[in-house]
Amino acid sequence: MKALKFEIWGEFAHFRKPYTTSSPLTFPFPTRPALAGIISAIIGLPKNNDTCQNEQSYIGICLKNSVKKMRLGINLSLAPGVSAMKTGYYDVQKQSNRMPQIRYEYLKDPYYIVYFSHEDETIYNKLKEHLQNHTSVYTPYLGISEHIADFKFISELNLQEKQADSAVYIHSVINKKYVKPNSIELDYEDSEYFNVRMPNRLDKERIAQEYCEALFEKNCKAIKAEPVKYWSYENEPQSERNILFLRL
Numbered sequence: 001m002k003a004l005k006f007e008i009w010g011e012f013a014h015f016r017k018p019y020t021t022s023s024p025l026t027f028p029f030p031t032r033p034a035l036a037g038i039i040s041a042i043i044g045l046p047k048n049n050d051t052c053q054n055e056q057s058y059i060g061i062c063l064k065n066s067v068k069k070m071r072l073g074i075n076l077s078l079a080p081g082v083s084a085m086k087t088g089y090y091d092v093q094k095q096s097n098r099m100p101q102i103r104y105e106y107l108k109d110p111y112y113i114v115y116f117s118h119e120d121e122t123i124y125n126k127l128k129e130h131l132q133n134h135t136s137v138y139t140p141y142l143g144i145s146e147h148i149a150d151f152k153f154i155s156e157l158n159l160q161e162k163q164a165d166s167a168v169y170i171h172s173v174i175n176k177k178y179v180k181p182n183s184i185e186l187d188y189e190d191s192e193y194f195n196v197r198m199p200n201r202l203d204k205e206r207i208a209q210e211y212c213e214a215l216f217e218k219n220c221k222a223i224k225a226e227p228v229k230y231w232s233y234e235n236e237p238q239s240e241r242n243i244l245f246l247r248l
């Protein structure tokens with residue numbers, strides 16, 4: 001399988017957990033729909049187009065920086081209603097004392113490696129061209145529009161699909177659905193593992209149709225497990241990296 005390997009990063013990111021409202025919390029990394037949205041922005045697909053997250057799309061993600069979270073107070077402005085805009089003019093000063101400050105949880109210095117493949121060669125080649133030229137149709141951002149994302153093309157890979165008959169080191173975030181039961185080997189002495197339930201596919205109304213249990217190590221370490229199948233490539237001479245896609 002051919003796949004594109006590229007990096008995305010920024011100063012801050014916020015991928016809101018949908019069940020948090022008054023004090024929004026963030027996922028530790030972009031969900032599969034969020035990654036599909038970033039890719040769609042780069043190649044210029046409409047907002048509700050699901051081409052990059054459909055059954056023909058394969059997306060994997062690795063952490064390159066440790067997960068660091070912080071909280072900041074954000075001043076939100078109340079948008080005037082239709083009745084207040086009847087004259088075509090609204091004095092913002094009238095509601096200066098009604099602007100609530102909301103505590104947002106942010107990711108600091110997020111940096112990710114993304115793997116992408118698509119059965120539609122038009123989509124695949126279009127992304128490849130934009131990545132290589134460092135161009136995008138729309139501005140990619142990390143969760144919310146205030147956090148602009150930068151990206152860099154790394155390489156085009158020839159991934160080798162493999163069947164596991166024993167535990168191997170997986171360097172990407174793991175969707176536990178694709179790992180054999182009781183096969184995950186955790187090293188509690190020097191590692192920090194987290195399991196997070198997150199949306200894995202949205203419909204065109206942005207309603208979650210599928211969730212996944214994602215397992216990752218906070219400090220970017222590989223996790224030893226026995227997946228149903230995985231993909232491997234040569235990272236450097238005599239060194240392989242094994243990845244799983246978030247949805248097969």
